Amino acid sequence: MASVTLSGIRKSFGATPVLHGVDVQIDDGEFVVLVGPSGCGKSTLLRMIAGLEETLDGEIRIGDRVVNRVPPKARDIAMVFQNYALYPHMTVRANMAFSMRLAGRAAAEIDARVNDAARILGLDDYLDRFPRQLSGGQRQRVAMGRAIVRDPQVFLFDEPLSNLDAKLRVQMRTEIRALHQRLRTTSIYVTHDQIEAMTMADKIVVMNAGRVEQIGAPLVLYDDPANLFVAGFIGSPAMNFLPGRLAEGGAVVLDNGGRIGVASTAAKPGQAVTVGVRPESLEIAADGLLAEIVVVEPTGADTQIYCTLAGRDVNVVSRERHGFAPGQGIRLRVAPHKALLFDADSGARIR
Amino acid sequence: MAADYLTSLPRRWVTIYIPLIVFLIVLLFPFYWMAITAFKPDAELMSATGNPFWVVQPTLMxxxxxxxxxxxxxxxxxxxxxxxxxxxxxxxxxxxxxxxxxxxxxxxxxxxxxxxxxxxxxxxxxxxxxxxxxxxxxxxxxxxxxxxxxxxxxxxxxxxxxxxxxxxxxxxxxxxxxxxxxxxxxxxxxxxxxxxxxxxxxxxxxxxxxxxxxxxxxxxxxxxxxxxxxxxxxxxxxxxxxxxxxxxxxxxxxxxxxxxxxxxxxxxxxxxxxxxxxxxxx
Structure with a gap:
């Protein structure tokens, strides 16, 4: 096991820059998720750590070793690919044993390690099957088994669950997480799904357009986002944004004249700001901002209420059951410390 | 439906079997001709009478x-x-x-x-x-x-x-x-x-x-x-x-x-x- 340090990583494909200086510190034994919309450079970054893409600018360290010029096989990593990349002409056993056989390990050792990994992953009965005879979830497990037998310093996962159906995805999510708790191997996991990131990560790295937007524990990103992008990307349903102007006396005046009280802030009165409020932080009250209900979606545990407020779509999640009808007006209130302020131009958080 | 159209027997003859048979004849006839000629005695080969598409007395000469x-x-x-x-x-x-x-x-x-x-x-x-x-x-x-x-x-x-x-x-x-x-x-x-x-x-x-x-x-x-x-x-x-x-x-x-x-x-x-x-x- 080892830490992974990325410093000043830049990358471009031809004239198109894809990474503009990325710095990430991943501690020994951590499960880190790189998350961002497609095209943000997260997969490229992972492939650079694996050594499948050249790193010309910046430095990648695994443990104490700079690996920029080290070929993939000498980096002591294992990677799980999105399409599993199982060798179709080899049995599960041969797939898992392939790397050790190339390394010239003894047959007895190979056998022991493969059987060990198969037992951990519940693949004992499938060792002599070919990948085409397995279901999607089983293939996924074989791909992980292939990584486990190598006992590497770092596991790399490249969107490993996106080819599975929704139910299996949730199940495998838990399995990967449990596996990590058992093996404690440093893991770097790439996904575009923020729920996967939230549920699996010790630490999330949110990326956008080749830059790191914020690094932090899942709930820190949720409660304390550094900018509009992170605030909008993390959390489902997404955070509500209302543009307005900071007035004297700790309140933001919205376009329609409504006022939201905010906690003390570094913003100056008169500054254009965006107020961000999580759907569950909007309380339905007797007084407050007037909103018009568009759709009500009860899910059982809670109710999602879509409405318009000051010309904006606003999403409210309420634990209570209301008899609301579309077109009805309701009043919404936010506790001042739950209203986050962002600079309207740069999108940066104003604390 | 397309499947019904193709599966009714007379249609299948017109759309599948007859074209296939014509194809087979065109493709295989040269081979057939080669094979029977190889086994025909010279006399039979040069004769203007008799059925040219068959061998009466096959020979290995x-x-x-x-x-x-x-x-x-x-x-x-x-x-x-x-x-x-x-x-x-x-x-x-x-x-x-x-x-x-x-x-x-x-x-x-x-x-x-x-x-x-x-x-x-x-x-x-x-x-x-x-x-x-x-x-x-x-x-x-x-x-x-x-x-x-x-x-x-x-x-x-x-x-x-x-x-x-x-x-x-x-x-x-x-x-x-x-x-x-x-x-x-x-x-x-x-x-x-x-x-x-x-x-x-x-x-x-x-x-x-x-x-x-x-x-x-x-x-x-x-x-x-x-x-x-x-x-x-x-x-x-x-x-x-x-x-x-x-x-x-x-x-x-x-x-x-x-x-x-x-x-x-x-x-x-x-x-x-x-x-x-x-x-x-x-």
Whole structure:
């Protein structure tokens, strides 16, 4: 096991820059998720750590070793690919044993390690099957088994669950997480799904357009986002944004004249700001901002209420059951410390 | 529904069986004609009466003449030797060429691929003149080596092009995964790519085998001694004397000569079809 340090990583494909200086510190034994919309450079970054893409600018360290010029096989990593990349002409056993056989390990050792990994992953009965005879979830497990037998310093996962159906995805999510708790191997996991990131990560790295937007524990990103992008990307349903102007006396005046009280802030009165409020932080009250209900979606545990407020779509999640009808007006209130302020131009958080 | 349309019996006759039968007759009649001619005694062959589409008294005299009065066994042996050697040489060269063009991503790989394809478009009837001069200068005129070395000039472009398409269908991730697993380029080629490309290799091999087995122009121009000839050239040059056609022996020679190819095809037909139509199944 080892830490992974990325410093000043830049990358471009031809004239198109894809990474503009990325710095990430991943501690020994951590499960880190790189998350961002497609095209943000997260997969490229992972492939650079694996050594499948050249790193010309910046430095990648695994443990104490700079690996920029080290070929993939000498980096002591294992990677799980999105399409599993199982060798179709080899049995599960041969797939898992392939790397050790190339390394010239003894047959007895190979056998022991493969059987060990198969037992951990519940693949004992499938060792002599070919990948085409397995279901999607089983293939996924074989791909992980292939990584486990190598006992590497770092596991790399490249969107490993996106080819599975929704139910299996949730199940495998838990399995990967449990596996990590058992093996404690440093893991770097790439996904575009923020729920996967939230549920699996010790630490999330949110990326956008080749830059790191914020690094932090899942709930820190949720409660304390550094900018509009992170605030909008993390959390489902997404955070509500209302543009307005900071007035004297700790309140933001919205376009329609409504006022939201905010906690003390570094913003100056008169500054254009965006107020961000999580759907569950909007309380339905007797007084407050007037909103018009568009759709009500009860899910059982809670109710999602879509409405318009000051010309904006606003999403409210309420634990209570209301008899609301579309077109009805309701009043919404936010506790001042739950209203986050962002600079309207740069999108940066104003604390 | 389309299925109903095709499955009602009279329609199936019109749309499937009759066209297929016509096709079969057109394709197989020459073979039939060759086969019955090979077994017909000369008298029956030249007779203006009787049913020309049937053999009344089958005979093996043409085969006896072929095997004992001509150098046919030598031609057959030459053909086997030349075909197998040039096929193996071409396949080996094509595997490396196709893999390099598809996967090593060197500068100009697309142009090289295109160039190889263009080389295939140059007709042999133009190429044989410069090739003849090279064959002379190498001192291999009128040897089997002349054909073993010239056949790859049209086999390699063909096989390379065919294998390129096949390699392209193998996912990149397999190679990247093997790279992380610690495989070298050579191990990736021999342990991952080639086992997965077996159907492609078989179709390329069969194609190369058939093309060189039936090759005529180079064999005619680069070989003059009877003991170095191949079957297609030997049969034509030695069984036609002036304006006398030894039809029976000619057809017997053609029949025996086409059997190995037919056997090869029937042996690999499933792989062959898979190679032409299918991609790698995961």
């Amino acid at each position: 043409h085969f006896r003449k072929l095997l004992f009065d001509t150098a046919y066994p030598t031609w057959l042996w030459n053909t086997v030797l030349i075909t197998v050697s040039s096929t193996l040489v071409s396949l080996a060269a094509s595997v490396f060429a196709a893999y390099a063009i598809e996967r090593l991503r060197f500068r100009g790989s697309r142009q090289v691929g295109l160039g190889i394809f263009l080389a295939y478009l140059v007709p042999p009837s133009i190429l044989f003149i410069p090739l003849a001069s090279m064959v002379f200068q190498l001192g291999i005129f009128d040897t089997r080596l002349a054909l073993i070395l010239t056949y790859p000039t049209f086999l390699i472009p063909f096989c390379t092009w065919l294998l390129m398409g096949y390699f392209r269908a193998i996912p990149y991730e397999l190679e990247e995964c093997a790279l992380i697993d610690g495989a070298t380029r050579w191990q990736i080629l021999t342990r991952i790519i080639l086992p997965l490309a077996v159907p492609g290799l078989i179709s390329a091999g069969i194609f190369a085998f058939t093309l060189s087995w039936n090759e005529f122009l180079y064999a005619l121009t680069f070989i003059s001694a009877s003991e170095n000839k191949t079957v297609p050239v030997g049969v034509i040059t030695e069984l036609v004397e002036g304006d006398v056609y030894h039809w029976g022996a000619l057809m017997a020679g053609a029949l025996v000569g086409s059997l190995p190819v037919a056997v090869l095809y029937s042996f690999f037909v499933e792989h062959y079809v898979a190679g032409m139509t299918g991609a790698v199944k995961e």
